[in-house]
Amino acid sequence: MPEELAVNGGPKTRDTSVNPWPTIADASGRDFGEEELELLRQVIESGSLGYMYGSMVTQFEEEFAARHGAKHACAVSSGTAALHTAMGALQLEVGDEVITSPVTDMGSIIAIVQCNCVPVFADVEAETMLLDAQSIRERITDRTRALMIVHLLGQPCNMDEIMAVVEEHGLYLVEDCAQSHDATWDGKPVGTFGHFGCFSLQQSKQITTGDGGIVITDDDDLADEAYRFHDKYYDRSGQNRPVERIGMNYRMSELVGAVALAQVRKLDRIIDRRTQTAEALMAGIDDIPGINRATVHPKARHTWWRVACTIDEGELGCDAQTFTRAVVAEGLPLRAGAARGEPICMLPVFQDYAAYGSGDFPWEPPYGRKVEYRREDYPNTNWAMQNVWTASWNEGYTLADVDDILHGLRKISEWYRRGR
Numbered sequence: 001m002p003e004e005l006a007v008n009g010g011p012k013t014r015d016t017s018v019n020p021w022p023t024i025a026d027a028s029g030r031d032f033g034e035e036e037l038e039l040l041r042q043v044i045e046s047g048s049l050g051y052m053y054g055s056m057v058t059q060f061e062e063e064f065a066a067r068h069g070a071k072h073a074c075a076v077s078s079g080t081a082a083l084h085t086a087m088g089a090l091q092l093e094v095g096d097e098v099i100t101s102p103v104t105d106m107g108s109i110i111a112i113v114q115c116n117c118v119p120v121f122a123d124v125e126a127e128t129m130l131l132d133a134q135s136i137r138e139r140i141t142d143r144t145r146a147l148m149i150v151h152l153l154g155q156p157c158n159m160d161e162i163m164a165v166v167e168e169h170g171l172y173l174v175e176d177c178a179q180s181h182d183a184t185w186d187g188k189p190v191g192t193f194g195h196f197g198c199f200s201l202q203q204s205k206q207i208t209t210g211d212g213g214i215v216i217t218d219d220d221d222l223a224d225e226a227y228r229f230h231d232k233y234y235d236r237s238g239q240n241r242p243v244e245r246i247g248m249n250y251r252m253s254e255l256v257g258a259v260a261l262a263q264v265r266k267l268d269r270i271i272d273r274r275t276q277t278a279e280a281l282m283a284g285i286d287d288i289p290g291i292n293r294a295t296v297h298p299k300a301r302h303t304w305w306r307v308a309c310t311i312d313e314g315e316l317g318c319d320a321q322t323f324t325r326a327v328v329a330e331g332l333p334l335r336a337g338a339a340r341g342e343p344i345c346m347l348p349v350f351q352d353y354a355a356y357g358s359g360d361f362p363w364e365p366p367y368g369r370k371v372e373y374r375r376e377d378y379p380n381t382n383w384a385m386q387n388v389w390t391a392s393w394n395e396g397y398t399l400a401d402v403d404d405i406l407h408g409l410r411k412i413s414e415w416y417r418r419g420r
């Protein structure tokens with residue numbers, strides 16, 4: 001903690017032991033109420049808790065698909081399950097390469113490796129941390145079959161550039177929309193550009209059931225594969241086809257479906273609230289020297305899973321570490337570094353090729369390629385990990401909370417600029 005700020009700057013901006021920030025961890029930052037309770041009551045009273053016997057999961061799928069203008073939706077048990085279901089439905093070959101982002105959650109990569117495919121990581125754009133189309137192009141080999149893009153923090157990837165790569169190389173496209181419910185690119189919802197859009201309903205997401213997920217697609221055959229993959233490859237369509245492949249049990253229960261249905265009906269108001277406060281925060285940051293809002297592309301609709309900003313060390317008069325300490329000392333809900341402090345492929349599981357048993361499958365020849373995962377291959381990711389500050393956002397934030405955050409940031413900026 002920078003003692004100068006606490007001493008000379010007076011009391012900290014916010015004593016969070018007295019006045020905590022609203023959080024996604026409890027009701028202070030979540031929108032649950034009578035709507036969820038009423039649908040849960042209906043499920044309990046019906047006595048049908050499995051999706052095959054009730055109607056909540058089906059209704060949720062229909063309404064989620066409709067609001068995305070998608071033909072099919074398949075509700076599952078997590079965002080990871082959604083991605084695995086999408087990848088499983090594509091039926092790629094062992095050792096096929098799938099290019100994805102080094103700034104993501106393990107769920108994206110689990111889905112690739114659990115399909116016996118080799119994850120290849122492209123670099124991101126520095127400030128948005130969204131996949132960089134040129135870097136994707138550079139990592140394409142004759143084994144590349146699919147692209148799993150990650151719409152990060154509530155912001156869509158540049159879909160003009162991504163679709164150009166997909167079309168040039170005839171790749172499958174899976175969109176990881178776990179963090180970006182309702183985001184759009186040029187007015188088109190994320191999840192509707194590729195073969196599959198995959199969403200998470202985990203506790204921190206814009207809408208949540210604690211855990212849950214959903215997959216959307218317009219392709220009838222892929223939808224059929226996805227439905228079967230998520231439910232042990234059983235055929236629930238009435239055609240009575242035998243089990244022909246291995247699937248999972250990623251079914252969503254009716255209890256979860258009830259909450260999911262109530263939540264999707266609230267998505268507009270949740271995004272409106274997040275947008276109002278997040279945009280007020282960004283507008284305020286515009287007036288604070290040395291602190292910059294993170295870039296949002298003009299064609300993007302950001303739906304604010306997290307808010308992000310960067311600092312200009314020269315202008316601010318302090319380095320990143322000092323800024324981090326000041327933010328903590330002021331009690332602000334900002335966190336340095338985008339995710340884990342380094343590209344996800346630097347984790348031991350990838351450095352050691354440790355997916356299954358003691359061998360290096362699926363990376364080892366003759367199955368796949370022993371892709372080298374080197375920190376220096378991700379210069380923009382490394383920069384972002386040091387320079388982008390993010391704060392978990394939620395619908396509980398008020399304009400008064402935003403004022404407090406801006407007050408703290410202004411105080412930090414004034415303090416260090418004075419000392420330059």
Ligand SMILES: Cc1ncc(COP(=O)(O)O)c(C=O)c1O
Pocket residue numbers: 078079080081104105106107108150176178179200201202211212213
């Ligand atoms: C980008 C991304 N992909 C995938 C996932 C996996 O979702 P879940 O935790 O619901 O399995 C997450 C969840 O945090 C995520 O942020």
